[in-house]
Amino acid sequence: MAQYADYIFVACLAAVLGAVLAWGFKTLPDASWQFVASAPKKRSADGKSWEAVNFTYYGLIIACSSAFSVTLAVFLLGAASVPVWSSLAVTLALMVVCIPSSKILARIVEKKKHTFTVGGALFIGVLTMPWIVWGLKLAAGEGSGIQVLPVCAAMAIAYGFGEGLGRLACISFGCCYGKPFSQVHPVLQKLLNGKGFVFTGETKKISYASGLDGQKVFPIQALTAVIYCASALLSTLLFLSGHFGLSLLQVLMVTQIWRFFSEMLRDDYRGEGKISVYQVMMIIAILYTALLPLVFPMGEALKPALALGWKAVWSPIVILSVQGLWAALFVYYGKSTVTGGAISFHVVKDHI
Template sequence: MDIIFFVVGLGLLIGVVLSWGFKTLPKEKWQMVAAFPREKLDQGQWRGMNLTWYGLLSANAYTFGVIMAVILAASAGMPIFVLVLVTVLLLAVTIPASKIVARIVEKKKATLTIGGALFAGVVTAPWIIMLVNATLGTAFNFHLPVAVMMACLSIGYTFGESLGRLACLSFGCCYGKPLSRCDAPTRKLFEHFNVVFTGETKKVAYASGLAGEKMIPIQIITAVIYAISGLVGTLLFLRGFAETALVETLVVTQVWRVVSEFFRADFRGERKFSMYQIMALSAIAYTIAVLAFFPDPEVAVSLDNGFKALWDPGMILFFQGVWVVSFLHSGRSTVTASKISFHVVKDNI
């Protein structure tokens, strides 16, 4: 498959999805995707468990990021079963870290942080790859280039984070400052480019009382910047510049992470320069240090091999498993509840 055709097609697909999300998801009805009864209350009602669009969209983003990482890694000739193992080990670190880090930084047990999960993944990824090389690699005679594998993971993360901003628009989290509290130049800049959330159960409403206000569309800006970075990284990787792709995606995403927090209004800890910003800069420095010890080797890349890896029945089941685990992790709302009642429609008897 032609590389340019693939990257352009990927960009168009992501663009359509993001455009739909930007217009639709801040509305009130796009927070809950379903609710199911858990226990019976008085007067024929049931206490419900809410399932959120945040969880569904996050699961989509997680899975898409994993798919992209697998395509690129398989294109570089890495064994499929090893890709699955590395991905599972990393998800075993990053998924719990998204809650643990948020609890430490924000002192809230029902909050998730992608920034904290990313930092945990960056720190542990080289060691996981080296562990796999030292064990299975020795037994089955293969070697995963650390820089190449990290480039695949970084590009996958960048795409996943871009699409994951749709989840934030749905839940009303990670929100920017209201224009009413910004200076005149900022208000003028975002007068016709802003986001308005509706619904009292969105985080922007119950945490800051800002439902219905025009706000800096930080989630939209982030999604676009990350999507472009992911596309550039993909092109660089498929052209054989894995190390450059790694640095490009990591620097763009983490520098923007630092900058964007100055335009956000949601709680990020007590510090003016938050722990998440410190983690972002530390992730860049750590990765550059890792690359000094594991320079980028020459790797032949074939996109056709990457797509062949997707059609393996085991890989399809693996992707489905990633989606289910991700949805169960982030889709069950712990900050909202519901009451459900059932009745018979007599006219249809």
């Protein structure tokens, strides 16, 4: 049974992810799944209601997908005998770099203050990640158990899962949407058997940016979620088998090649030109990733062990860190700056 443990682990992970994605594809395009809460901010001028700040399912899903992906990264690195503190240090350093980048690059490319770009953040992450790990290895010393390739592979897998599940957030908010189904090549229409997304709700981005609410659009978010999660699952199996270079290359190349072509099926604004800035970034990221196994070869063979991974994620510092990360990301990404609201309160006299 032990020799099949890796396959059982990945199969169970696939079953859970499949159920979550199926639920999201069916449920989240509806208008009722955009806002998770509204909180009063200040009393309106007429004194009869309160101006409200909205918190979105987008932020909730991003927080949950990020917490899951970080936990999985710690699990994989723990399985590869990387100390917990090293895993958390790399994760923190990448988030310090990537989270602000998601907003800064969107502002530069799309000229918008109130949006984010996962593709831009990934590009910066891919460029900086090996050197962050290399610097940590130098600081920790040779006996630290840190090798650049396994750490990069684990982080790339975490990215695959994080963005795959994160596409559910895009469905909820109505962003990163596909072209109207009628404008898609007939072959793709036939392959999907006419199953597109129909978004409802005037506050979803697809409505106020393109006026496509109520129309069937190509389900680009769903395809991206499936491809990213499937690729990450395959790389997880490769990682657990000790094939770190192949694991890294597979997940980053599949996800970025798909991202390049998927841009052509999207209808939201991605910058000027037929080939967007984000697509150029993806090409550079693929070429850069292909060089990493040559620049940072494995020092010695290593076979990860699932038992070590479970031990790592049950560490109190990991549990508390993931909870703190979840809360911070929910506030950062969940607090809506493009929508507003009004709340009024009254007494239910029958309950007095």
